[in-house]
Amino acid sequence: MRPELKEYALDLLFARSFEIAxxxxxxxxxxxTYLMKTVPYISGILEPILEQGKPAITFIExxxxxxxxxxxxxxxxxxxxxxxxxxxxxxxxxxxxLVPLTLEVGSVICSFLWKRGSFDFMDFCTEVGFSExxxxxxxxxxxxxxxxxxxxxDMVAIxxxxxxxxxxxxxxxAAQYLxxxxxxxxxxxxxxxxxxxxYHHRDFRNLIRFIEDNGGGDFDIDRLRxxxxxxxxxxxxxxxxxxxxxxVPNPVxxxxxxxxYACRYTWTGDKKFTRLLREMVEVASKNxxxxxxxxxxxxxxxxLLIYIDNFAFNAGMFQWFHNNQVSHMGNxxxxxxxxxxxxxxxxPGTCYRIDTTDLDTMIDSLADINARMPMTRTIRGPYxxxxxxxxxxxxxxxxxxxxxxxxxxxxGCRNTWSNVxxxxxxxxxxxxxxHLVYADAFxxxxxxxxxxxxxxxxxxxxxxxx
Amino acid sequence: xxxxxxxxxxxxxVPEIVELKNKGVKIVGHTCSFVxxxxxxxxxxxxxxxxxxxxxxxxxxxxxYGPFVCSFPKAVLQQAGKGGFSFLNxxxxxxxxDGMRRLDECWRKMSTDFEGTMPGLFTFLDVPHxxxxxxxxxxxxxxxxxxxxxxxxxNVSITDEKLKNAIxxxxxxxxxxxxxxxxxxxxxxxxxxxxxxxxxxxxxVLPADIFLEELSRLIEEVKNRKEPVSDGRKxxxxxxxxxxxxxxxxxxxxxxAIVVGExxxxxxRNTTEMVSETEDPVSALASHYLSGSICPRxxxxxxxxxxxxxxxxxxxxxxxVIMQNIRFCDLHGSENGLLERDFEKExxxxxxxxxxxxxxxxxxxxxxxxxxxxxxxxRKRRSFSA
Numbered sequence: 011m012r013p014e015l016k017e018y019a020l021d022l023l024f025a026r027s028f029e030i031a032x033x034x035x036x037x038x039x040x041x042x043t044y045l046m047k048t049v050p051y052i053s054g055i056l057e058p059i060l061e062q063g064k065p066a067i068t069f070i071e072x073x074x075x076x077x078x079x080x081x082x083x084x085x086x087x088x089x090x091x092x093x094x095x096x097x098x099x100x101x102x103x104x105x106x107x108l109v110p111l112t113l114e115v116g117s118v119i120c121s122f123l124w125k126r127g128s129f130d131f132m133d134f135c136t137e138v139g140f141s142e143x144x145x146x147x148x149x150x151x152x153x154x155x156x157x158x159x160x161x162x163x164d165m166v167a168i169x170x171x172x173x174x175x176x177x178x179x180x181x182x183x184a185a186q187y188l189x190x191x192x193x194x195x196x197x198x199x200x201x202x203x204x205x206x207x208x209y210h211h212r213d214f215r216n217l218i219r220f221i222e223d224n225g226g227g228d229f230d231i232d233r234l235r236x237x238x239x240x241x242x243x244x245x246x247x248x249x250x251x252x253x254x255x256x257x258v259p260n261p262v263x264x265x266x267x268x269x270x271y272a273c274r275y276t277w278t279g280d281k282k283f284t285r286l287l288r289e290m291v292e293v294a295s296k297n298x299x300x301x302x303x304x305x306x307x308x309x310x311x312x313x314l315l316i317y318i319d320n321f322a323f324n325a326g327m328f329q330w331f332h333n334n335q336v337s338h339m340g341n342x343x344x345x346x347x348x349x350x351x352x353x354x355x356x357x358p359g360t361c362y363r364i365d366t367t368d369l370d371t372m373i374d375s376l377a378d379i380n381a382r383m384p385m386t387r388t389i390r391g392p393y394x395x396x397x398x399x400x401x402x403x404x405x406x407x408x409x410x411x412x413x414x415x416x417x418x419x420x421x422g423c424r425n426t427w428s429n430v431x432x433x434x435x436x437x438x439x440x441x442x443x444x445h446l447v448y449a450d451a452f453x454x455x456x457x458x459x460x461x462x463x464x465x466x467x468x469x470x471x472x473x474x475x476x
Numbered sequence: 477x478x479x480x481x482x483x484x485x486x487x488x489x490v491p492e493i494v495e496l497k498n499k500g501v502k503i504v505g506h507t508c509s510f511v512x513x514x515x516x517x518x519x520x521x522x523x524x525x526x527x528x529x530x531x532x533x534x535x536x537x538x539x540x541y542g543p544f545v546c547s548f549p550k551a552v553l554q555q556a557g558k559g560g561f562s563f564l565n566x567x568x569x570x571x572x573x574d575g576m577r578r579l580d581e582c583w584r585k586m587s588t589d590f591e592g593t594m595p596g597l598f599t600f601l602d603v604p605h606x607x608x609x610x611x612x613x614x615x616x617x618x619x620x621x622x623x624x625x626x627x628x629x630x631n632v633s634i635t636d637e638k639l640k641n642a643i644x645x646x647x648x649x650x651x652x653x654x655x656x657x658x659x660x661x662x663x664x665x666x667x668x669x670x671x672x673x674x675x676x677x678x679x680x681v682l683p684a685d686i687f688l689e690e691l692s693r694l695i696e697e698v699k700n701r702k703e704p705v706s707d708g709r710k711x712x713x714x715x716x717x718x719x720x721x722x723x724x725x726x727x728x729x730x731x732x733a734i735v736v737g738e739x740x741x742x743x744x745r746n747t748t749e750m751v752s753e754t755e756d757p758v759s760a761l762a763s764h765y766l767s768g769s770i771c772p773r774x775x776x777x778x779x780x781x782x783x784x785x786x787x788x789x790x791x792x793x794x795x796x797v798i799m800q801n802i803r804f805c806d807l808h809g810s811e812n813g814l815l816e817r818d819f820e821k822e823x824x825x826x827x828x829x830x831x832x833x834x835x836x837x838x839x840x841x842x843x844x845x846x847x848x849x850x851x852x853x854x855r856k857r858r859s860f861s862a
Contacts, residue, residue, distance in 0.1 A: 139813015141806045143544070171605030171775055175574045176806045178605070182775040183810050192776040196611050198602040198618075199571050205617065212610040392569075392580040393600055424804065427542030428549075428578030432585045448543075 011134040011157055020131075020154040021080045021111075021161050024119055028074035031056060035067040054324030055122045058332070062265055065289040069269045072283060073119075076276045080161045083109045089164035089225055092155065092184060094177055095147075095275040095343075096383040097169045100241065101218065101376055103279055104234035107227030111161060112275050113180070117150025117452050118268075121321040127454055128153070140183050145422030146452040148180035156187055165191045165224045167217060172197035173386050176422050193220040197381060200393040202359030207378070214377035235366050237279030238375060242364050244278065245348040247287035252352045254294045255339060255410055259309035261297030264328050264338030266290050266304070268319060271343040271384070308335055311475045314412035315341035316403040316433070316444075317419045317426055320451050322459035327418075330463050334476060339410045342389075342399065347382045353409050355401070359394075360387070389425045398425075400433045407442050414475055416466075418447040421456060445469040477671060478694045480686075484678035485722055488530050488560045492686055496522055502565040502630055505595070507552070507579065508572035509741050509771070510603040512761040514642035514751070515623055517684060519632040525680035525742070526561065527720050528552045531834050536590070540582040541575075546804045547833040548718050549575040553582050557590045566597030566629065568622070573773055573807060597629045605775055607767040616762035623758070639757035645684060647750050652691045653679070654748040659695065660736045661792045664704030665711070669725045669735025677720050677742050706734045710850055713794035714738040715785055715815070717801040717808040718833075727839065728798065731846050737792040739785050740800075745770055772807040781811070782818050789824060796825040796853040798846070802833045825853045 034042055034056070042060070046053040059066045083090050088109045091102050095114040102108040120128035128146075131153030136142045138156055140149065154160040166185040170178035171194045178194060185192035195213050200206055222229065248270065255262050269286070277283040294304065303309035313336050320327035331338050345353060349363040362378040365371035381387065388399045395401070407415055415437050417430050430446065437444045445466070450456035470476040484490050497503055502521045506513075516523035528551025531537075536557035537550030555561060569580040580600055587594035602618045604611035623634050653676070659665070660672055675694060679687050710733045714725070719740040728735055739745050746768040752760040770781040789797055799815060801808040812828050819826040827849040831838045 139810065139816055141801075141809030141813070143804050143809060144806045168775075172571060172602075175773065178775045179772070179806050179810055182778065183814065185776065186778045186814055194605060194775045196604045196606055196614075198604070198614065199577065199600060200602070209610060209614050216609060392577070393602075396581065396584070398578075398581055421544040422806070424545055424574035424806070425578060427544045428575055429581050430542055431540060432581060 011130050011137070011153065011159075015130050016157065016159050018159070019081070019161070020116065020151065020159050021077045024116065025074060025077035025081050027052075027123070028070050028077065032067060032070045032074050034060060051125070052123060058325055058329060059265060062263055062269075063293060065266070065269065065286055065293060068282065068286040068289055069273065072273050072277050072280075072286065075282070079109050080111055083161065089227070090161050091221075091225075092163045092166045092181065092190075094168045094170060094181060096173070096177075096386045097167070098278060098376065098379045098383055099276065100234070100237050100279045100379070101221070103237055105221060105225055105227040105229055108221070108225055110276070111163070113151045113155075114147045115272055115276055116154070117147050118272065118321045120150055121323065121452050121454075122325055125323055127323065128452065129455060131157075132453065138187065140180070143422060144180055145174075145176040146420045146450050147422070148177060149422075150452045152180055152184060155184065163188055163190055165193075165221075167193045167221065169195035169197070169380050169383070169386055171195060172199065173390060174423075174425055176424055191220070191224045193217050195380065197386060197390060199391060201381060201387060201390060202357065202394045207359070210377040210381045211374045214373060214380065218373065231369055231372075234372055238364050238366050238372055240279045240281060240284055244284055244287055245346070245350070245364075247284065247291055248346070249348070249351055250291050251287070251294055254291075254298055256352070257298055258312075258411060259301070259303030259305075260312060260337040260339065260410075261302065261304050262290075262294045263304035264331050265325065266294070267338055267340050267344045268328070274346065303337055305332055305335055305337060309337045310335040311413045311470065312337045312339050312411060314339040314403070314407050314410060314415050315418060316399070316415045316437075317342050317417050317430075318451055319343070320418045320447065320449060320459070320462060322454060322462070326459040326463065330466060334470065336470070336476070339412050340406070343384045345384060345388075345402075345406070347387060353406055355405055397436070398429045398433065400436050403433060403437060404440055404442075407437065412442065414443040414445065414470075414473065416445045416447060418449065418451055420450045420452060443469070443473040443475065477697075478675065478678075478690055480682075480690050481671070481674040481678040481694070484682050485674040485720070486529070488527060488555060489563070490681050492682055493522065493524060494563060496683060497563050503563055504566040504568060504597065505561055505564045506568040506570070507576050508570040508603065509746060510570055510572065510765050511568055511601055512619065512765050513684075514639060514646055514757075514761055515619065515626065515634065517642040517645065518634045518638035519626050519630060521565075521626070521630065521632075522683050524564070526552050526555075526567070527681070528555055528834055529720065530560070531555060536586065540586050541578070544804055546573075546575045546802045548802055549579045549582075551834045553579060553586060556583055556593055557586050559593065561595070562592065564595045566599070567595050568599055568601050570601045570603050572603065572771075573805070575804070597625070599625050604766070605773055607774060607777070612762060612766055615766045616759055619758050619762055636757050639761075640753060643751045643757055643760065644753055645688075647753065649679065649684060649688050649691070650748050650750055652688060652695060653744075655695050656691065657737065657744060657748060659698055663706065663793050665706040665734060665736060666701040666704050667698045668705050668729055669738075670722060670729055673725045673735065673738065673743065674722060676744065676747070677722070679747075680742055709734040710795045710853060711736045711793055713789045713792055713797045714740060714743070714800065715797060716740060716799045716812055717805040719743065719800065721833070724800070724842070727843055728846050731843065731850055733846070733850055736794055737788055739770065739788055741771070744788065772811040778811065778814060782815060785815065786818075786822060786824070796827070796849065798827055798829060798849065800829045800831060803830050825849075
């Protein structure tokens with residue numbers, strides 16, 4: 011890794027960048043215009059985010075708080091738990107002394123913010139022996155923590171066993187390389203039976219024991235109840251946004267999706283995240299009342315991302331959508347499957363319900379939520395979801411009246427790349443033009459954003475979508 | 477030398493299996509070393525490990541799988557699509573790794589395009605990613621579910637007594653494999669790695685009784701050999717991704733080394749520990765198969781695997797280790813990185829090789845890597861005795 015990169019602690023760099031960005035909330039339009047000229051390297055991402063208005067500032071504040079907490083963890087007597095984006099962090103916040111750190115969120119920030127992306131960190135992983143074919147979502151920042159450029163990690167806890175090998179592998183490698191305790195929740199290839207639910211619940215209790223043994227902090231039951239109650243409100247607000255997206259034109263701005271899942275992975279149960287969602291509902295509702303799209307201009311087409319977004323420099327994909335008047339109808343990462351979600355299909359056992367009656371019901375609820383996080387639920391199978399996430403994709407495409415579907419992921423994703431051709435074929439058979447992106451959502455070296463954009467142009471033109 | 481093992485290790489259509497099939501014996505294929513073969517023998521069914529050898533193209537594999545996927549499940553799918561497994565009455569897929577897990581969907585979908593490629597029984601065995609506590613209980617419950625599925629589908633009864641008999645018979649095989657392993661650890665050694673690896677692969681595709689008889693004969697023959705095969709040759713140990721590629725071992729030996737052991741699926745991994753014959757048979761199978769296998773799919777258990785591999789390397793007196801992995805096998809690809817670091821700490825020379833599964837398209841490159849490695853360890857040759 012280039013020595014100069016080691017001069018900057020990654021979390022500190024993130025925290026300070028967001029600290030400066032949040033101050034723009036107090037700036038006048040003239041000041042902001044001037045600011046954009048003086049920060050050419052980040053204006054490309056700052057501008058479209060700030061254009062989202064109030065929610066953008068809250069979003070930036072949340073990310074700033076997240077990384078500031080990580081930076082200050084040791085000074086505040088707290089321990090840092092490295093975890094994956096699919097792990098609902100509520101349980102960590104229910105402990106008095108834990109701070110979660112999610113690699114994938116950092117990888118997105120690097121890709122969005124820096125022209126060089128997170129290439130150096132990815133390459134460092136390879137230098138120390140990690141497979142170069144592993145998923146870039148983790149490698150994007152894993153290298154920083156392995157090289158000591160990021161915060162010191164105290165333990166690793168994930169929920170990827172049985173869901174995603176390459177993700178689980180990255181975290182277990184990190185635990186081994188850094189010599190830290192590791193716990194992995196395990197998920198069978200089925201989701202809906204009572205037997206499986208019981209397995210999830212018992213496994214989750216063992217996880218809590220692991221955290222107690224290795225964290226040394228107090229588990230606060232009242233705090234857990236408070237967090238879960240807040241999550242109920244957050245789910246309702248997210249559902250409202252989902253409902254609004256069914257309108258034509260879609261009044262929800264595309265970047266809201268990214269903001270929702272980034273915060274859901276980092277700040278679930280927190281009141282400030284509730285505020286963010288309220289602000290988003292307000293913006294989208296106003297758009298809906300006026301009958302305008304979240305694009306701020308005419309909606310020409312509606313695209314459902316059936317896997318993840320592309321996090322190219324300066325939010326290239328979101329900008330492409332905006333410029334081409336294509337509404338982003340969300341992706342696999344934005345759907346969490348609470349029992350009252352508008353997109354749920356009434357298949358017993360596929361959604362979660364939060365029950366705060368007592369400690370046991372709360373722990374069971376957490377286990378159920380974790381088992382239904384994006385990816386954890388959706389790309390599991392094969393039993394009780396024999397076509398992997400095809401039915402989910404098809405029903406979402408139908409519910410949200412998508413004109414087309416786009417698969418975008420990372421070459422590190424064995425699961426989806428093992429099945430995407432089947433899903434693509436079936437979506438086409440059901441009348442949804444489907445485009446397969448061969449780029450890496452986090453690594454522009456695999457395919458440059460410009461090439462990806464050209465292929466999107468081709469797809470939308472050839473299929474007569476624009 | 478065993479012609480039977482050679483044939484079995486190098487072809488999908490093993491004559492002994494075809495003969496049994498013609499006599500009405502049921503044959504079930506499976507994809508993973510986490511599948512207890514005793515369950516099938518207890519039902520008078522012959523289990524066969526699915527392999528992807530003899531594939532000449534990936535036209536079918538690539539039509540269903542995407543490009544960034546390990547070539548092993550693709551090769552198995554290719555064989556299935558070409559009718560290579562038409563002798564099977566059933567298939568059990570497992571969650572061994574993501575690529576293998578998704579073989580379930582790909583095979584089902586492929587069978588709608590290629591008529592007659594779906595066996596009568598097509599089922600799934602879920603294998604947890606950790607070996608203890610609730611995971612072990614879960615795995616045991618899955619084994620009981622698999623037993624029920626087999627009983628119902630084939631209209632057979634798998635009793636505890638039959639399971640115990642099957643365990644007892646497999647334990648006899650385990651004793652013999654231990655003997656084979658010990659022979660390979662001798663210095664000088666009288667059996668080549670190619671012969672031994674053929675035997676280990678043959679174990680996964682031959683009926684157990686035929687295998688045991690032939691293995692016993694081979695061991696006796698080796699014991700009576702007068703000329704060692706290892707004289708002056710460097711002793712190598714092979715580890716890493718799934719490997720049933722006799723060609724790889726042959727190549728290493730053609731370059732003047734002798735392969736004295738391998739910790740790979742189809743190799744020595746988890747082949748010599750006994751299954752308890754006194755416990756409840758399903759519980760005994762569960763704890764043996766789940767706890768005993770040293771596959772990096774079991775997240776968080778690297779140290780146990782490393783210690784087991786280092787102990788095998790030392791027991792076999794290897795001078796160095798070849799760590800191979802199939803491209804896109806992230807599990808072994810990364811684990812090999814950690815092993816490389818830890819081998820170095822132990823003073824064990826090692827080399828990492830990434831390759832494709834199946835026809836040895838990489839032959840020239842691999843030969844060069846092996847050659848260079850042998851040259852390297854030739855300069856600081858040392859061996860490890862237990």
